[in-house]
Amino acid sequence: MSREMMDRASQALQNRAEKLGIEIGLDRLESQQPQCGFGELGTCCRICYMGPCRIDPFATDGSSRGVCGATADVIVTRNLLREATGGTASHIGHARHVALTLREAIRGNAPYGIVDRGKLIAVAGGLGIATDGKSDTEIAEEVVAKALEDFARQDGEPGNWLKLHTPHKEFEMWRDLGLVVSNVHNEIEEAMHRTSGGNDADAVNLLLGTLRMGIADGVGLAMATDLQDIMFGTPQVCAVEANVGVLEAGRVNLAMHGHNPVLSEKILEWSAKLDGEARAAGADGINVVGVCCTGNELTMRHGVPMAGHNLQSELLIVTGAVDALVVDVQCIWPGDVKVAECFDTKVITTEANVKITGAMHVPFEAEHADEAAEKIVRVAIKAFVARKGKEVEIPQQKASALAGFSVEAILGVLSKIDPENPLKPVIDNIVAGNIYGAVGFAGCPNPKIRSSAMTETMAKELLANNVLVVATGCTAHILAQAGMMSPDATEQYCGEGLKAVLTALGGAAGLDGPLPPVWHMGSCVDNSRIVTLLAALADTLDVKISQLPVAGSAPELVAEKAISIGAWFLALGMTVHIAPAPHILGSPVATKVLTEDLEGITGGRAYVEYDPAKAAAGLVAHIAAKRAALGI
Amino acid sequence: MKELFVDIQRCAACKACEIACAVEHSTSKELFGAVSERPAPQKRVHVESARAYAYPVCCLHCGDAPCIATCPNGAMSRDADSGAVVVNEGRCLGCLMCAMVCPFGAISAHPAKRVAVKCDRCPDREKRGQQPACVDACPTHALQFGDEEDLMKEKRLSTAARVAQAVSGAAVVQQPGSTPLDTLRSLRGC
Missing domain, CATH: 1.20.1270.30 (Substrate Binding Domain Of Dnak; Chain:A; Domain 2)
Incomplete structure (x- = not known):
């Protein structure tokens, strides 16, 4: 862990938080050190009231058991x-x-x-x-x-x-x-x-x-x-901007955070409808920006700017320029509310089962979506009026990116090359080695390993080895901010084979340049899109998914959701890289089954590696083995 | 006087020692009562991290204790019976010279009372023939308490066993790097 984390925009806001005496997640991570080894190893049991029980990690002969006898x-x-x-x-x-x-x-x-x-x-x-x-x-x-x-x-x-x-x-x-x-x-x-x-x-x-x-x-x-x-609507390829620099001091900045587009779509609609009110209040209109996965949903379908991943939610508020942070479900830090108290920012919760002490709550039910959305946008305009003229600090960093790579959008591009069998150009290039393989990134930014630029470094190594990268969730925010979803990145990072393929595809798609080397496939639930694409490839080749030269990675594991998504990928037969280590190392059986034996059952395997270069090399080696087994 | 030694290899950073220490130095001396006391009971052991390891920092009750030497009011002294270095709160000025000169960071200031707070080796427990609360609470035996001679004897026996293993090739003692905690540490790259 390091105080020097992340990109320059985040660093600037981290410095501002420190200057203003505002506590952020990194401070709390520091004060939580060292963290409990029993928790990390998964060997603390709180399921019953004879416990809590802990298993001594040094009793490797299995002699340490819970009260009930659980090993x-x-x-x-x-x-x-x-x-x-x-x-x-x-x-x-x-x-x-x-x-x-x-x-x-x-x-x-x-x-x-x-x-x-x-x-x-x-x-x-x-x-x-x-x-x-x-x-x-x-x-x-x-x-x-x-x-x-x-x-x-x-x-x-x-x-x-x-x-x-x-x-x-x-x-x-x-x-x-x-x-x-x-x-x-x-x-x-x-x-x-x-x-x-x-x-x-x-x-x-x-x-x-x-x-x-x-x-x-x-x-x-x-x-x-x-x-x-x-x-x-099904996403189509669109141009977007990513990072904190998408906030604008003179506009009502309305940041959508969470996961469910049922809310954010309505807020977007009402922001357009109430634009005149915002202007009457002295703003240059309303700027809806996306955070985390509901941000990805809006980005994929409407090109809404990607303001930040969930680790940046507090930092966005630290700018002083966010008028409302409107949230629905999942990955919303209670810390956001504490930071917002330092500014005119309103944090607005909307779901009955996701309230946060100190936040404003506007109940949002589908039946009354218009009324709630209208009310929420008005709260944001009012917050802007309170904020107008006060000092803000918006780091100007932002990167341009292409988003919207649904399976339908991808097949749309490919069918311009081969309308009969759209996947054929991809398969031909995989066989020829121009596309050596593909890795799907999913999950969150983890402050424990963010300073190693885990996600970006792994992606760069993979691209240099002609491995195509697709991304969902907050890893998509990270890679967009790093400029790796822009066509320019193809020239900058890709090996020769992948560069040639993406250039040809860009031409077919009618773009000026190549397709980007990292494809934004959506939110966390849109990991389904990755599987749909893999299933189509496997079906065309008449092989199992486990035979494809592909892998998944949760390079900065945070959420339980990454564990369940990872379990789906493992069940489908994929190798899944993961860091930090899931809470399994206290169990010899879990460790061995998940990292070794499972390969003989579903074909999948969990692979733990904290070092980004080694992790990328490990995945390239895995892809090489799969290619060899296919005889390509 | 008995000694409190730390085996850093065994510390899992669970902080059970910190909680047990605060509870022992509370009025109620039991967890659920202690957490609601105000001012909050203070711990005197602090688990700190370095690289992939964790280490419970606690007073070592130095023979030539700089905290005693530097105290301008005679508040820091050695208990004649137990040999522990202890604070007399009534005499403590709250200047924290003791904390300043402690080489280990084992002394802290009470946030409400501004007096020096440090390990006193749990005198009430000692009277009952018990180990200090932190030692009792440690689930991995990273904290070891005993006569210096016994603790060193144990280490010497372990050294002898290791050497014996090296010359005989027999699997006698556990190799470093073979526990789950070691695996975790190596994955973290430290």
């Missing part, structure tokens, strides 16, 4: 499954919220509609819904019913979205392993039940439970992406 292996694997459950609950909760919003919209009870009819028809077709002669509303009703069935069915049959998005070979594999998920809500119940005191005490069985939880997470991710595309 380190049992405690670690129970805890890991509970972490994954927290992640999956977040994602399926998100998906269900979107499904219910769509239902109320098509019934005329909520002010939303169907924006991408093509996606609606495609999803309906995939679900086996006959669309001929039906209105969009009728089709959408059936799609929503299929979605809600995944939260309700009790017949044990495979879930609708599981079937929709799981390639045939992986589906068969999961069926053989007993991992086919039916009802995602049941999975949460099962997992909490089996990990409560006096139940599952078999480490391997519990690890399989974590894979199952990952598969349930995948259902949530894919459903959220599909329904959001239907309601708000």
